[in-house]
Amino acid sequence: MLLIHCPYCRMARPESEFRYGGEAHVVRPAEPANVSDADWAAFLYMRANPKGIHAERWRHVHGCGRFFNALRNTVTDQILRTYPAGTPQPALDAHAEDGR
Amino acid sequence: MADRIVGRRSVLDGLVLPARNGIVSVIEATPAARFIYRGDPGLIGDAFGIALPTTPMQARASGARAALWLGPDEWLLLAAASEATTVAAAVAGKPAALVDVGHRQVGLSVSGPRAAALLNAGCPLDLDEAEFPVGMCTRTILAKAEIVLWRTASDAFRMEIARSFAPYVVAFLVEALHGIDR
Ligand SMILES: [Zn+2]
Numbered sequence: 393m394l395l396i397h398c399p400y401c402r403m404a405r406p407e408s409e410f411r412y413g414g415e416a417h418v419v420r421p422a423e424p425a426n427v428s429d430a431d432w433a434a435f436l437y438m439r440a441n442p443k444g445i446h447a448e449r450w451r452h453v454h455g456c457g458r459f460f461n462a463l464r465n466t467v468t469d470q471i472l473r474t475y476p477a478g479t480p481q482p483a484l485d486a487h488a489e490d491g492r
Numbered sequence: 493m494a495d496r497i498v499g500r501r502s503v504l505d506g507l508v509l510p511a512r513n514g515i516v517s518v519i520e521a522t523p524a525a526r527f528i529y530r531g532d533p534g535l536i537g538d539a540f541g542i543a544l545p546t547t548p549m550q551a552r553a554s555g556a557r558a559a560l561w562l563g564p565d566e567w568l569l570l571a572a573a574s575e576a577t578t579v580a581a582a583v584a585g586k587p588a589a590l591v592d593v594g595h596r597q598v599g600l601s602v603s604g605p606r607a608a609a610l611l612n613a614g615c616p617l618d619l620d621e622a623e624f625p626v627g628m629c630t631r632t633i634l635a636k637a638e639i640v641l642w643r644t645a646s647d648a649f650r651m652e653i654a655r656s657f658a659p660y661v662v663a664f665l666v667e668a669l670h671g672i673d674r
Pocket of ligand 1 (some may be wrong): 400402
């Protein structure tokens with residue numbers, strides 16, 4: 393079982409208490425009425441789907457109930473960093489980006 | 493017209509709770525008033541009688557009253573069943589949410605030297621006392637049920653479960669007890 397560090401509970405908790413919430417930092421246009429169909433479709437459906445480091449939302453649904461963000465390596469499934477919702481994506485040093 | 497007799501009965505009535513002498517026992521906790529408080533912990537001040545703990549996963553208790561941290565702005569408040577209106581009045585008029593969940597869930601006391609082992613049959617947390625000390629509480633899972641778990645003593649836990657899950661949780665613990673060797 394994966395252990396995921398919850399930034400609100402401030403401890404590593406078992407994966408089964410969490411739910412995945414999709415890509416993080418997807419910003420909803422402030423005025424949807426002024427957005428072209430193509431841009432709106434991109435906001436709704438287009439995701440980065442990278443092979444490597446992915447910033448994504450998780451929710452500690454069977455714990456504190458809060459959403460937060462995680463940086464996960466989609467190749468190794470290793471979660472490298474978690475941080476509170478609403479804060480910018482933290483930089484990783486090269487060592488961490490290696491997934492080790 | 494026939495007399496109607498209305499009585500309160502526990503959702504646990506008729507269920508045999510797991511117990512093994514000197515090893516572990518599960519009993520129904522004293523009926524309680526329960527609230528979920530959402531908001532600034534400072535707003536409630538001394539009105540509840542206990543300052544709400546702001547350290548994650550900490551519970552504070554005094555007599556029958558207890559405040560359990562569930563999230564950064566969320567607490568489970570427990571009080572004697574007769575005090576429901578007193579607690580509600582303490583928060584009245586404040587810009588915070590207080591929801592009476594007294595009848596939503598039921599409390600179980602799990603105690604005995606193997607209490608942690610029994611719970612670990614379905615709870616993935618490390619319940620060793622070094623990792624989950626007395627006074628720690630959290631929402632977590634027990635098999636497929638969401639629970640609130642609070643360690644009240646070295647060998648005793650209080651568990652809050654949704655009443656609709658009570659038959660499932662009891663059946664699960666009865667089964668799990670077969671795996672507790674001594
Ligand atoms: Zn959490």
